[in-house]
Amino acid sequence: MSEKRRYSFSWDLIGQVDARTELGPYAGLEMYRLMQFTMRDILEQHYGTETADTLFREAGELAGRKFFDHYFSRDLEFPAFVSMLEDVFRKQRAGIVRIEEADLEKGELVLSVGEDLDCSGLPELEHEFCAYDEGLIAGILMQYTGKEVRAKEIDCWCTGDRTCRFAVTISL
Amino acid sequence: MTHSAGTKECNDKGESSPVSEPAEILSLLFDALYKGKCDGIPSNILLEKPEREELEKLLAYVKDLQTGLQGLAKGDFTVPSRLRGYSGGLLKALQSNLRHLIWKSDALAGGNFSQRIDFMGDVSISFNGMAQRLELAHKNLTEHQQRLELLYSDLQQEVEARKKVEKELRNLATIDMLTGIANRRHFLQLARREMERMRRSGTPAALAMLDIDRFKTINDV
Numbered sequence: 001m002s003e004k005r006r007y008s009f010s011w012d013l014i015g016q017v018d019a020r021t022e023l024g025p026y027a028g029l030e031m032y033r034l035m036q037f038t039m040r041d042i043l044e045q046h047y048g049t050e051t052a053d054t055l056f057r058e059a060g061e062l063a064g065r066k067f068f069d070h071y072f073s074r075d076l077e078f079p080a081f082v083s084m085l086e087d088v089f090r091k092q093r094a095g096i097v098r099i100e101e102a103d104l105e106k107g108e109l110v111l112s113v114g115e116d117l118d119c120s121g122l123p124e125l126e127h128e129f130c131a132y133d134e135g136l137i138a139g140i141l142m143q144y145t146g147k148e149v150r151a152k153e154i155d156c157w158c159t160g161d162r163t164c165r166f167a168v169t170i171s172l
Numbered sequence: 173m174t175h176s177a178g179t180k181e182c183n184d185k186g187e188s189s190p191v192s193e194p195a196e197i198l199s200l201l202f203d204a205l206y207k208g209k210c211d212g213i214p215s216n217i218l219l220e221k222p223e224r225e226e227l228e229k230l231l232a233y234v235k236d237l238q239t240g241l242q243g244l245a246k247g248d249f250t251v252p253s254r255l256r257g258y259s260g261g262l263l264k265a266l267q268s269n270l271r272h273l274i275w276k277s278d279a280l281a282g283g284n285f286s287q288r289i290d291f292m293g294d295v296s297i298s299f300n301g302m303a304q305r306l307e308l309a310h311k312n313l314t315e316h317q318q319r320l321e322l323l324y325s326d327l328q329q330e331v332e333a334r335k336k337v338e339k340e341l342r343n344l345a346t347i348d349m350l351t352g353i354a355n356r357r358h359f360l361q362l363a364r365r366e367m368e369r370m371r372r373s374g375t376p377a378a379l380a381m382l383d384i385d386r387f388k389t390i391n392d393v
């Protein structure tokens with residue numbers, strides 16, 4: 001991009017989350033989804049479904065990397081990292097993370113996110129929905145492992161599964 | 173189940189074709205759910221194409237659910253991925269919990285005692301209780317081991333110190349402090365031993381004497 005960037009993300013942009021003395025640091029799920037899904041709508045109108053998904057996934061990935069840098073460190077042993085990830089996701093009301101399988105030597109991982117921020121309670125659709133989450137999970141694990149990571153949602157609330165499940169591949 | 177008497181209905185072309193009674197279809201569904209019999213629609217059930225397709229779909233769903241439940245009963249927690257919908261979702265949630273529990277148990281077995289779980293009611297209470305007790309036992313053991321290691325190192329230092337003192341005492345008893353050579357007592361011991369050896373073996377021995385002039389001046393310092 002040749003022109004000067006205006007919106008390059010840094011964690012500082014999130015600002016002081018304890019600044020709201022009356023309302024506190026949490027917002028309603030409706031407002032979060034309203035923002036996310038209208039953004040997705042407009043992106044799809046401008047660029048088509050596939051590109052909209054790609055943009056969402058990429059944004060999720062950026063978020064995942066920044067999120068990792070803010071909360072975690074690469075020195076953590078994997079089980080300790082997972083425990084911390086569970087805690088932070090729960091505290092941020094982002095979802096209930098559960099690792100189901102992890103073979104880091106093979107670069108394979110399956111995890112589920114219950115009560116997912118993006119899709120829990122949504123009406124049933126014909127397709128998996130959580131492209132942003134795919135990116136987010138990939139970004140977090142990318143930063144932890146220092147390798148290329150791909151996350152694919154294999155079950156989603158939106159396909160009637162009540163929980164979102166992601167298959168992760170880490171390129172060795 | 174009785175054989176279908178069949179009611180006559182008309183298809184698109186106005187031709188009539190036999191269709192089974194709803195009771196027969198309900199009975200088939202009950203058998204599928206209650207007895208696990210869901211291998212397709214038996215030949216005595218007669219249906220129009222769309223209804224047949226819907227029923228086939230329903231039976232396949234029940235079968236998938238039962239396969240998943242059967243897996244669970246046998247301890248196989250792999251998820252039949254095509255299983256969707258509310259009931260499938262509940263089954264998948266249970267499988268997901270169990271798989272996560274296995275992962276947590278493996279982490280615990282691998283020595284990561286900080287693992288806790290927060291689902292499946294009593295299971296989480298007993299898992300967390302076990303993890304907590306293991307963590308405490310591990311902490312106590314580590315402390316105990318550290319104390320033992322400390323005691324061992326103290327003991328080693330003590331042994332070293334004693335060895336040093338013993339050596340010094342031995343030197344004091346046998347060596348002349350001024351010259352660092354054997355003292356009179358040690359010399360007599362050695363001479364006696366040598367003379368006995370001469371007597372036993374009949375072989376000779378030599379004794380050399382050295383006299384240092386004016387050694388007294390050094391001796392007197």
Ligand SMILES: [Zn+2]
Nearest residue numbers: 119130156164
């Ligand atoms: Zn989802």
